Amino acid sequence: DIAPAGTLVPDLSDRTLLPCGPAIDWVDVCDPDHRLLQLLASELVLEPLAVEDAVPAIDFTQTYVRFVNAIANSSPMVLSVKNQTTAAVTAIGSAVAYKSGSAFVALPGGVYDISTRVPGAATDAITRINVSFSNGSVYTISGRGDMTVVSTTATNRPFLDNTSNR
Numbered sequence: 397d398i399a400p401a402g403t404l405v406p407d408l409s410d411r412t413l414l415p416c417g418p419a420i421d422w423v424d425v426c427d428p429d430h431r432l433l434q435l436l437a438s439e440l441v442l443e444p445l446a447v448e449d450a451v452p453a454i455d456f457t458q459t460y461v462r463f464v465n466a467i468a469n470s471s472p473m474v475l476s477v478k479n480q481t482t483a484a485v486t487a488i489g490s491a492v493a494y495k496s497g498s499a500f501v502a503l504p505g506g507v508y509d510i511s512t513r514v515p516g517a518a519t520d521a522i523t524r525i526n527v528s529f530s531n532g533s534v535y536t537i538s539g540r541g542d543m544t545v546v547s548t549t550a551t552n553r554p555f556l557d558n559t560s561n562r
Contacts (some may be wrong), residue, residue, distance in 0.1 A: 503529060
């Protein structure tokens with residue numbers, strides 16, 4: 397159901413949420429105030445990790461990417477993307493701490509290898525290859541998992557998710 401703008405829905409207990417991935421549900425709220433966010437958090441039993449989609453005006457010849465760190469036991473990390481065609485490497489913002497996100501960065505669309513690194517470290521913390529970004533689209537790369545897990549197949553290993561915001 398879609399409520400008219402400005403409508404406060406006081407009881408959400410009869411609503412069914414559809415998950416859009418493992419451990420991730422999306423709730424879109426237009427212009428929320430603090431009271432509405434508190435209501436949603438209490439009714440839906442939300443973890444207080446909410447990052448605003450502060451997307452700049454869209455240039456449809458570019459793609460927009462940001463990094464959100466959802467790894468509780470990680471140090472702040474920088475996401476870097478390497479264009480497979482041009483080999484150009486771009487840092488997506490600066491170091492991002494747990495429960496924080498970078499600003500969106502404009503890039504040319506293409507296929508990228510992405511990685512995170514703790515500032516000053518000599519090696520990448522997490523990598524993912526062959527990630528496609530399409531022009532005119534907006535993406536959030538989320539770090540999730542447990543930084544102490546070294547298995548490459550464990551479900552709780554550190555991982556970079558690619559979510560298309562719009």
